[in-house]
Amino acid sequence: MARVLRAHVRDDVRTGVFRWLPLLPIAEPVPGLPAGGTPLVEVPRLAEHVGLRRLFLKDETRNPTRCLKDRATAVGVSLAVAEGFRGMYCASAGNAAISLAGFCSQLGLGCHVFVPNSTPAGRLRWLELFGADVVVHAGDYDSAFAAAEHAGSEHGWYSRNCAFNPFLVEGKKTAALEIAEQLEWQAPDLVLAPVGDGCTLGGLGKGFRQLAALGLTDRIPRLVGSQAEGVDPLVRRFKGDSPQTDTAHATEAHSIAVRHPRNAIRVLNEISASGGDLISVPDDAMAEAQALLGSMGGVVAERASAASLAALLTLRESEPLGGVTAVVVVTGGRIDDDV
Amino acid sequence: MARVLRAHVRDDVRTGVFRWLPLLPIAEPVPGLPAGGTPLVEVPRLAEHVGLRRLFLKDETRNPTRCLKDRATAVGVSLAVAEGFRGMYCASAGNAAISLAGFCSQLGLGCHVFVPNSTPAGRLRWLELFGADVVVHAGDYDSAFAAAEHAGSEHGWYSRNCAFNPFLVEGKKTAALEIAEQLEWQAPDLVLAPVGDGCTLGGLGKGFRQLAALGLTDRIPRLVGSQAEGVDPLVRRFKGDSPQTDTAHATEAHSIAVRHPRNAIRVLNEISASGGDLISVPDDAMAEAQALLGSMGGVVAERASAASLAALLTLRESEPLGGVTAVVVVTGGRIDDDV
Numbered sequence: 001m002a003r004v005l006r007a008h009v010r011d012d013v014r015t016g017v018f019r020w021l022p023l024l025p026i027a028e029p030v031p032g033l034p035a036g037g038t039p040l041v042e043v044p045r046l047a048e049h050v051g052l053r054r055l056f057l058k059d060e061t062r063n064p065t066r067c068l069k070d071r072a073t074a075v076g077v078s079l080a081v082a083e084g085f086r087g088m089y090c091a092s093a094g095n096a097a098i099s100l101a102g103f104c105s106q107l108g109l110g111c112h113v114f115v116p117n118s119t120p121a122g123r124l125r126w127l128e129l130f131g132a133d134v135v136v137h138a139g140d141y142d143s144a145f146a147a148a149e150h151a152g153s154e155h156g157w158y159s160r161n162c163a164f165n166p167f168l169v170e171g172k173k174t175a176a177l178e179i180a181e182q183l184e185w186q187a188p189d190l191v192l193a194p195v196g197d198g199c200t201l202g203g204l205g206k207g208f209r210q211l212a213a214l215g216l217t218d219r220i221p222r223l224v225g226s227q228a229e230g231v232d233p234l235v236r237r238f239k240g241d242s243p244q245t246d247t248a249h250a251t252e253a254h255s256i257a258v259r260h261p262r263n264a265i266r267v268l269n270e271i272s273a274s275g276g277d278l279i280s281v282p283d284d285a286m287a288e289a290q291a292l293l294g295s296m297g298g299v300v301a302e303r304a305s306a307a308s309l310a311a312l313l314t315l316r317e318s319e320p321l322g323g324v325t326a327v328v329v330v331t332g333g334r335i336d337d338d339v
Numbered sequence: 340m341a342r343v344l345r346a347h348v349r350d351d352v353r354t355g356v357f358r359w360l361p362l363l364p365i366a367e368p369v370p371g372l373p374a375g376g377t378p379l380v381e382v383p384r385l386a387e388h389v390g391l392r393r394l395f396l397k398d399e400t401r402n403p404t405r406c407l408k409d410r411a412t413a414v415g416v417s418l419a420v421a422e423g424f425r426g427m428y429c430a431s432a433g434n435a436a437i438s439l440a441g442f443c444s445q446l447g448l449g450c451h452v453f454v455p456n457s458t459p460a461g462r463l464r465w466l467e468l469f470g471a472d473v474v475v476h477a478g479d480y481d482s483a484f485a486a487a488e489h490a491g492s493e494h495g496w497y498s499r500n501c502a503f504n505p506f507l508v509e510g511k512k513t514a515a516l517e518i519a520e521q522l523e524w525q526a527p528d529l530v531l532a533p534v535g536d537g538c539t540l541g542g543l544g545k546g547f548r549q550l551a552a553l554g555l556t557d558r559i560p561r562l563v564g565s566q567a568e569g570v571d572p573l574v575r576r577f578k579g580d581s582p583q584t585d586t587a588h589a590t591e592a593h594s595i596a597v598r599h600p601r602n603a604i605r606v607l608n609e610i611s612a613s614g615g616d617l618i619s620v621p622d623d624a625m626a627e628a629q630a631l632l633g634s635m636g637g638v639v640a641e642r643a644s645a646a647s648l649a650a651l652l653t654l655r656e657s658e659p660l661g662g663v664t665a666v667v668v669v670t671g672g673r674i675d676d677d678v
Binding site for chain 1: 371384402443468637
């Protein structure tokens with residue numbers, strides 16, 4: 001089985017998400033924007049600075065709309081087209097909406113997105129350029145999510161909410177499959193990603209488990225998630241702490257500012273199964289990590305995406321990492337919200 | 340020869356710029372940010388709108404720092420490292436400087452960039468994140484160029500000015516090589532790119548001529564360059580018009596606002612050899628083209644990069660394009676300067 005799959009992947013002329021078709025819940029990919037196939041960039045200067053054996057950045061900013069979310073969208077639009085839908089919807093702090101809008105524009109599908117009122121002007125500008133139908137919701141991401149689900153079911157649009165449509169996480173999983181292939185079928189020791197609803201790290205976890213189950217790798221990496229200190233419900237739940245009641249707390253990392261995570265069970269299970277951890281990081285630590293990714297890694301990450309490196313720097317305080325090979329998933333690169 | 344090269348390219352496991360090593364002026368690529376290997380996205384909705392047989396976007400926004408300039412930088416840093424330089428420099432309206440800063444950060448090379456005072460805040464933020472040494476010059480791009488060359492020769496830094504260091508255009512040429520490979524070794528009828536100093540379209544022209552000379556393709560495409568109506572010295576020279584004297588004219592398309600183009604002879608020769616054209620487009624036509632690229636093509640281009648599609652829409656007025664296959668090179672995707 002492992003041999004067959006490895007040969008399939010080696011010989012498939014496709015790049016990116018659809019290279020993994022045998023492991024995806026779709027019969028036929030739609031043509032359109034090519035998602036995935038992003039580089040795994042080794043960053044020796046940053047590895048030395050952090051004190052790791054090896055450090056890689058999975059540079060998801062090189063997706064069509066600059067974000068890992070394009071992997072889920074590629075699967076979502078394939079399913080929507082196959083099932084004859086003419087319109088799609090999602091709720092989003094910006095990145096998922098932009099991703100959906102780009103794919104829908106290219107294919108001529110209707111695109112209806114629901115974003116919170118905190119959405120930065122630069123993100124609204126992307127949505128405008130893609131010609132999306134944008135509803136700026138008066139509330140936060142959580143209330144935009146409710147409004148989106150309501151409108152989607154009323155109008156019969158296809159859902160691109162990863163936390164609602166379980167097929168979409170299968171797209172996100174392909175980032176894990178690529179990391180393993182790029183490391184010549186060796187799982188790294190640690191894989192770090194930021195956590196909002198939990199879909200991305202949950203998807204990565206599923207990907208790594210599937211690789212091991214199929215015999216393509218001989219183990220799964222420890223998964224380390226990170227949340228903003230100001231909005232960290234999953235960290236609290238993972239550690240058994242009481243929920244945050246003071247909602248005056250906040251974060252500039254809008255992309256992960258989710259107070260009611262909808263893929264909590266999935267992501268907590270994946271982290272536990274991997275022997276991993278969930279870590280809160282303050283906004284200023286994210287800003288420092290963002291500067292390090294740029295000045296020593298040559299990659300510009302959005303603030304929320306730098307939470308992963310911030311978590312790695314926190315982890316270093318409590319355990320030795322000198323022999324470790326780590327992968328930081330740089331989920332997005334849109335910096336319009338922190339200048 | 341064609342057979343050997345085609346087999347080399349097919350079997351080379353590398354992606355991107357260094358896949359073309361036999362046609363590049365370097366012995367050994369440096370590790371680092373992987374440039375090139377960008378998708379050629381077919382956009383049937385936009386083709387129908389424009390009235391072309393087929394239209395493709397060469398999506399250079401998917402380079403490491405979002406710009407075609409990374410192809411030149413990849414070659415430049417390889418040469419600098421091979422020759423033992425520890426520092427590099429360039430003049431730039433933003434994109435080339437950002438590209439150089441990203442590669443230098445990743446490799447630990449000193450990076451000294453000279454940008455005009457019109458450089459938007461978003462671009463300065465990228466340079467800050469990459470930790471570059473930035474000189475914001477009091478004048479425009481042309482005077483920043485002079486300052487950069489002066490400082491570079493004084494300090495013994497390696498030049499990443501494509502219009503000064505001829506090896507760098509060889510990196511840009513790889514975009515043409517990729518286009519031909521992606522079209523299964525058929526040259527398209529038309530290839531369009533924006534023109535500032537002239538290095539990018541000049542490099543594309545060299546690439547297509549080289550492909551034909553090697554027998555990899557059986558013809559060269561017509562090259563169509565575009566400049567902003569407010570700053571269009573090369574269009575005037577190409578058409579035999581008198582130079583622009585009223586420098587009050589200007590453009591929001593900073594990336595191509597070059598009053599004294601330094602690769603004029605190269606680019607004019609390439610355009611002439613291809614039977615091509617050079618077209619001026621007003622800023623509002625660029626803005627419309629930018630919106631079309633987004634809403635029908637799913638690609639967000641910076642304003643200056645949309646000049647190519649604007650030129651195609653102008654060309655449509657004067658000649659029938661119904662049987663034509665065209666490639667629009669979307670050179671960059673940083674939209675911080677037009678919101």
